[in-house]
Amino acid sequence: MPVDIRIRFGRAIRRIREELEINQEEAADRCGLHRTYYSGIERGVRNVSLLNIERISKGLKTSLPDLFNRM
């Protein structure tokens, strides 16, 4: 059973955030997202849409292909 894409996406952005050595609050701020919503994305419980995916890739300074390559 392949791992749910929401979980894979959450794990990928967590790894990227940790490499940036920032906490969730800082990451949420950089992405222009509410902290609790951002936390839910990392936990894989949010079905993130394109507009927020783009905010995250910009906020965490990673291209969209790279982001999806890490999943």
Place this chain on the structure above:
Amino acid sequence: MPVDIRIRFGRAIRRIREELEINQEEAADRCGLHRTYYSGIERGVRNVSLLNIERISKGLKTSLPDLFNRM
């Protein structure tokens, strides 16, 4: 002003669909999406979420990184 990600995503999947030489109805069917919803995605008026992005990448037989590389 960068092109809206929904429009870029729509253009990318249209190109992929045309390379597969299938119409929107066939593409929607392969992706397990309603035809009118699929058509809206290609027109860039839908803010597609992860679960449907994955259905599209599977339906159009293109990896997620490749799909986002074509945007």
